[in-house]
Amino acid sequence: MDYFFVVVAALSALGAVMAVLQVRSIGWAVWIWFGVGMVNGELAAGLIGAQLVFIVLWIAALGVDTAGFALGLSLFIGAWMLLGIALRDGLDAGCAFSRALTMALGRDYLAALPASRREKLQQHIHSREWLRPFHFRRPGVRYVRDIAYTTAGKRGLLDIYLPVKPGTRRPVLLQVHGGAWMMGHKSEQAQPLLHRMVEMGWVGVSINYRLAPRDAYPAQIVDVKKAIAWVKQNIAEHGGDPDFIAVTGGSAGGHLSLLVGLTPGHADWQEGFEGVDTAVQGVLAMYPVVDLTNRHGIRQQDRMDSFITRRIVQQTREVVPHVFEDGSPSAWIHREGVAVAAPPFCIVQGTHDSLVWVEEVRRFVAELSPLTSHPLVYAELPGAQHAFEILHSPRTSHFLNAAAMWLEWLRARQGHYDVPSELTAEDKASPADEVAVHD
Numbered sequence: 001m002d003y004f005f006v007v008v009a010a011l012s013a014l015g016a017v018m019a020v021l022q023v024r025s026i027g028w029a030v031w032i033w034f035g036v037g038m039v040n041g042e043l044a045a046g047l048i049g050a051q052l053v054f055i056v057l058w059i060a061a062l063g064v065d066t067a068g069f070a071l072g073l074s075l076f077i078g079a080w081m082l083l084g085i086a087l088r089d090g091l092d093a094g095c096a097f098s099r100a101l102t103m104a105l106g107r108d109y110l111a112a113l114p115a116s117r118r119e120k121l122q123q124h125i126h127s128r129e130w131l132r133p134f135h136f137r138r139p140g141v142r143y144v145r146d147i148a149y150t151t152a153g154k155r156g157l158l159d160i161y162l163p164v165k166p167g168t169r170r171p172v173l174l175q176v177h178g179g180a181w182m183m184g185h186k187s188e189q190a191q192p193l194l195h196r197m198v199e200m201g202w203v204g205v206s207i208n209y210r211l212a213p214r215d216a217y218p219a220q221i222v223d224v225k226k227a228i229a230w231v232k233q234n235i236a237e238h239g240g241d242p243d244f245i246a247v248t249g250g251s252a253g254g255h256l257s258l259l260v261g262l263t264p265g266h267a268d269w270q271e272g273f274e275g276v277d278t279a280v281q282g283v284l285a286m287y288p289v290v291d292l293t294n295r296h297g298i299r300q301q302d303r304m305d306s307f308i309t310r311r312i313v314q315q316t317r318e319v320v321p322h323v324f325e326d327g328s329p330s331a332w333i334h335r336e337g338v339a340v341a342a343p344p345f346c347i348v349q350g351t352h353d354s355l356v357w358v359e360e361v362r363r364f365v366a367e368l369s370p371l372t373s374h375p376l377v378y379a380e381l382p383g384a385q386h387a388f389e390i391l392h393s394p395r396t397s398h399f400l401n402a403a404a405m406w407l408e409w410l411r412a413r414q415g416h417y418d419v420p421s422e423l424t425a426e427d428k429a430s431p432a433d434e435v436a437v438h439d
Contacts, residue, residue, distance in 0.1 A: 002067040005058055009075035012051055015040040016082035020383065022352045027303060034354040038385040041352075042393035043133060044087040048080055089383030090395035094125070097402035100379035105409060112412040120200045121405055125397035133391040136191040140164050141198045144238065149230035150223060152210055158227060159186050160238050161194050161204030169241040171411050172231060173197050174280070175206040176260075178251030178387070181220050181312050182212050189250065189390050196400045197407065203240035205231055209256075216314040217327060222269050224256050229276040244414070246282040246407055250387060251356065254288025254347075258329040261342050268326065279343070282410040284403060286348045287356045287386050290364040291330040293317065298359045330364055339371035344413070346377040346406045348399065350384025377406060 019040035023033050040047060055076060058066075101109065110118055142162050150156030163170070175194055177184040186206040194204040209223035224247075232242040249257040263269065264279035292313070294305055309316055317324045325331045333339045345368070349361040358380065365378045379402065381388070381395065389396045 005066065005072040006068040006075070008054065009072035009079070012047070013075045013079040013082075015047075016079040016086070019044065019086040019385070020082050020352075022354075024354050024357060030354045034386050037352070037354065038387055040083065041086040041383065041385050042090065042388055042391060042395065044083040044090070045131070045394075046133070048083050048087075051076055051079065086383060087394070089381075090393055090398075091125075093381050093384070093395040094123075094398040094401070096381050097379050097398055100377050101402060101405060104375040104377040109409050110405065113408055114412075117408055117412070121408065122401050125394055125401065130392045130394050130397050133393060135392065136195055138195045138199055141195055149207070150226050152223070155208045155210045155215075156223070157186070158205055158207040158230070160235075161198045161206070162238060163198055163201055163203075167201065167239050169236075170201055170203045170239050171407070172203045172205060172235055172240045172242075172245045173407065174227065174231060174245055174247045175204065176209070176224055176227075176247060176249035176253035176256050177206070178249060178253040179211075180307075181217060181252045184211075184252075189253070189387075190248065192389060192392055192396055192400055193248065193403055196404060200404060200408075202407070203235065203238060205235070205240075212312045213314065217312045218269060218323060220252070221256055221259050221327070222271075224260055225269050225278045226273065228260065228278045228280065229273050232277065244411060245280045246284060246410060247280045248284040248286075250286035250288070250389070252289060254285035255290070255329065257283050257285045258288050258290065258345075259327070259332070261345060262329055262332040262338055263326075264341075266326075281414055282344045282346070282407070284346045284348075284406065286389060287350060287353050288329070288347065288361065289356055290360055291328045292324045293328055293331075295328075295330065296360075296363060298363065299357055330367070333364075333368045333371060339368060340373050342372060342374070344374040344376070344410055345372070346379070346403075348379045348381065350381045350386065350388060352383050353386045355386045 015036050018033055018037035021037075024030060026033065055073070110121070140163060142164050144160040144162065146157045147160065148156055149158050173194065175186070175190045177186060177189045186208045190206065194206060198204050205227070207224070207227045209227070210219040212220075228245065228247070231240070231245055235242050247257045247260050249255075260278070260280055261283035264277065265274075267274055270276065270278065291299075292308055299305070313320065313323055313327070315323065333342075347361065347365060349356070349358050351358050361378075362380070365376065369376045369378075384395060389399050
């Protein structure tokens with residue numbers, strides 16, 4: 001019992017180290033580092049509070065003379081210092097987002113929005129949001145669950161997130177979950193983003209898709225294309241605009257989202273619905289996998305490459321080279337006409353991501369940016385781990401503010417505000433009002 005205090009303190013300190021130290025080449029242990037580091041980094045304030053409560057209760061019950069108390073307290077103090085660094089990075093993430101948006105879009109990028117839309121944007125973050133990390137549901141959001149968009153059973157279902165207030169031709173945000181193409185569910189990821197955008201009047205769609213190893217790649221991208229086809233044919237019944245779809249996802253979902261943006265109408269992935277237009281109006285990709293082949297040798301993880309070959313594609317590059325090439329966004333951007341025809345992209349990547357290396361995403365962005373006909377927003381977040389935005393945290397709140405700004409800019413840029421139900425005459429007459437900031 002005397003040393004229980006030290007054990008808890010040591011585990012707390014180790015978790016804090018995982019939150020602030022960039023570690024990647026440690027084999028399959030990288031998954032543990034990612035999970036523990038992400039939780040400690042995003043929940044830093046709550047963990048500090050919980051550890052303080054633990055110490056107070058320990059002192060009240062056993063005093064300070066127990067064996068190892070001084071050592072344990074020292075470890076806790078060290079953990080708080082490291083968690084403080086993680087919390088600082090999360091609170092400062094707004095600067096990285098602001099810089100990325102301004103550099104790519106210009107200082108006045110919000111001027112094209114009607115005043116009624118700018119008033120819905122936020123630039124501050126609120127503790128009432130990020131101190132409740134798992135509180136996702138909102139009173140202004142209703143749900144239509146488990147709609148079949150393919151015949152694949154549970155893996156062919158989607159959910160629709162709708163504003164309680166009725167409307168028509170609302171912009172659509174299509175969420176593609178991550179999970180290494182092998183796991184994940186439509187109700188588990190992007191909940192903060194979906195609820196924020198639906199509160200702002202968008203329609204959210206979150207999909208399941210077939211998973212490996214039961215269904216080898218490219219079944220996953222085929223299903224995402226089928227989901228887009230379903231949305232275009234059916235979303236008007238739910239108040240959505242079939243002519244405006246932005247797709248988003250993280251990790252494997254980010255990979256699939258990038259492919260969607262780069263490959264509208266690719267026949268190999270649209271067997272049976274070749275004539276359907278699967279183009280989207282924008283792509284918001286978080287920590288996306290950009291290359292299945294590791295062509296530049298950046299990712300020094302032979303086990304990861306072996307994992308993709310054995311479990312995901314389930315054939316070698318020598319046997320099916322086209323599957324690996326077509327499955328790599330990095331390969332598509334250099335094909336004739338692809339980058340020029342692609343929609344606007346916004347890519348978010350953390351510097352401390354243990355699973356998707358920041359250097360790979362940097363190179364992808366550097367190669368794509370000069371080839372596109374639209375500005376490419378790239379936000380690189382100091383200290384951020386993989387999957388940082390799946391729960392509420394200061395960094396997530398900054399991300400939600402920035403994502404809403406980019407998505408609204410995207411909609412305005414493509415002229416989708418010329419809808420009577422969205423605008424008033426006053427809105428149309430005053431496009432240069434300042435952004436409203438909600439305290």
